[in-house]
Amino acid sequence: MFITRAISVTNFFVASSALAFQVGVLYPWHKQLDDDFEALKKEHLRVLGSIKGAAKGVTEDASAEKRQGLRDMLSSLGRWSFMIGHSPASPSSPPSLVAATEIHHVPKPSIAKSWNTSHDLTLYSRYALAGAVCCSFTHAILTPIDIVKTRIQVDPVAYNHGITGGLRRVVAQEGAGALTTGLGPTFAGYFLQGAFKFGGYEFLKTRTIDILGYETARDNRYAIYLGASALAEIAGDIVLCPFEAVRIRLVSQPGFGRGLLDGFAGIVRQEGIRGLYCGLGPIMLKQVPYTMATFVVYEHALEQAYKWVDKSTVSGTAVTGINLGSGLIAGIAATLVSQPADTILSKINKEKGQAGEGTIRRLWKIAGETGLRGSYAGVGARLVMVGGMTAIQFAIYGDVKKALGATGGIEIK
Structure with missing residues (x-):
């Protein structure tokens, strides 16, 4: 309620x-x-x-x-x-x-033009589609590692042999098909979340530059990166949360459901709509700092890289490589920032709370039981997963934008 x-x-x-x-x-x-x-x-x-x-x-x-x-x-x-x-x-x-x-x-953004042309709607739709493609694809292909990471977080005693040992244990106990558990909610949830995150970030960043003016925006670019990414991620988390609740329940409780629709129906039947959003607080605590760290580190890494090379003269392959390297650095930083909240999210979605137990009380209880050290359980698997995933995401995002003709956005230099 x-x-x-x-x-x-x-x-x-x-x-x-x-x-x-x-x-x-x-x-x-x-x-x-x-x-x-x-x-x-x-x-x-x-x-x-x-x-x-x-x-x-x-x-x-x-x-x-x-x-x-x-x-x-x-x-x-x-x-x-x-x-x-x-x-x-x-x-x-x-x-x-x-x-x-x-x-x-003078190539400065125009507020009147930004709000009165259909070009912008098409442009940001392409940003959103590129973000949806890169997020859904990268999360989907890393589903097996995500399964092991979640199992380590919710049952660290049984899954205490790292990624390889965890994969072997899942296959031995449940078969190879278990490595695709939660693939449906993962793909659907992160497709929507990626559209809001990347499309919203580009939109909010440009609108802020329009309002402040380019010179002011350049002097405050890191604040713009942080603010735009935070607001975009909040919108993305609201649409992602139900899918993530179903994914974690399917992974942490084998046999809970056969897939996306069955998982949704099972949670709603047992806990109502509230059950789909019990992890909204933790998911925001995880995703918002993660996304803020990701974009600000990525933008800074790009800025430093293009101090050494001229973007207008480098090949498309080199641009993809720079996006890949910058994304890897951003992913590692974002993983360390968001790991504690990710652990709490896995635990709170593992099973329903006790009767009369509120979400805030459950969060404090889980955080107290887990402790700082326990909150970093599975960080190795998540560094591999998130670091590699973020690198691939930004590489794909850049290439898909180019393929869709999503040009005309504003870069702060």
């Missing part, structure tokens, strides 16, 4: 905040931008008309007063051009009217 109400209140708060932000900020802002643009267009045309008329009257013996008036009009044009993202003519430009009135585009 607590989780259900919390989710309802959270959804209501998020929806209300979004609606209030759109009505109170974005619509007035958009209207003001439209009005300013129309006024700017009229003034721009007026000034260009004045320049054209002045050009016809300029002769070799034109008076100093006329030349000064022409310079004033050009200066006015320069100031208006700067307001719409253009730079005025350089004082060192050739002394011709065409050169003097040439407008150079």
Whole structure:
């Protein structure tokens, strides 16, 4: 009941905040931008008309007063051009009217354009699809290792011989088919989570740059990486949580169900909808710090790598290699940060709580029983799994973006 109400209140708060932000900020802002643009267009045309008329009257013996008036009009044009993202003519430009009135585009993001073109919807949909593909694929192929990692966390006494020993024990006791247990909820859950995580990150990062301006964003880029990744991951966790609950129950309790739908039905039948979200707190404690560490370390690693090589000249294979290496470093850092919460998540989803026992009380109880050392049980398996998975994720994400033509995003350099 607590989780259900919390989710309802959270959804209501998020929806209300979004609606209030759109009505109170974005619509007035958009209207003001439209009005300013129309006024700017009229003034721009007026000034260009004045320049054209002045050009016809300029002769070799034109008076100093006329030349000064022409310079004033050009200066006015320069100031208006700067307001719409253009730079005025350089004082060192050739002394011709065409050169003097040439407008150079400054590649800064435009809020009006960002909110009023269908291009952005297509672009972020491609980011989301690339993220869905890379997350679902990497989690699916690492299902056997994830099974062993979960078994070590929930039963460290029986599974105390590492990854190889754990794999052998699962096959010996349950057959090779047991290594694919939970594949359905893993693929479906991380497909949705990857779409929200990567697509949301790119969207929020770009919107923040639009609002702050490029120069301010560059000086605060790590805060932007952390904030955008955290919000994107929270959205991803909400859709992932039910699938992760089913996966862990299938893995930790052999015979609980035959697959995704059967697992969903079993949990709902025994515990209601609340049972699907009992791990929402732990999954956020695990995934949000994990994702924040992943993106900020990955972006920093890329930044350092491209200080040594020119991205515009390196081959596609080299770019994939850089993404792979940066992702590996990010995955190792993120694993160490999120391991304790991952252990608690496995334990809380292993079985239903006692009657009348709230989620917060269960979390404290499990954390107390596990201890710091116990919370890092299975960290070796998870370093292999998450480190390799994150590296492959970013490599695939970069290649899928390229294949889908997902270009046009903003990079902070």
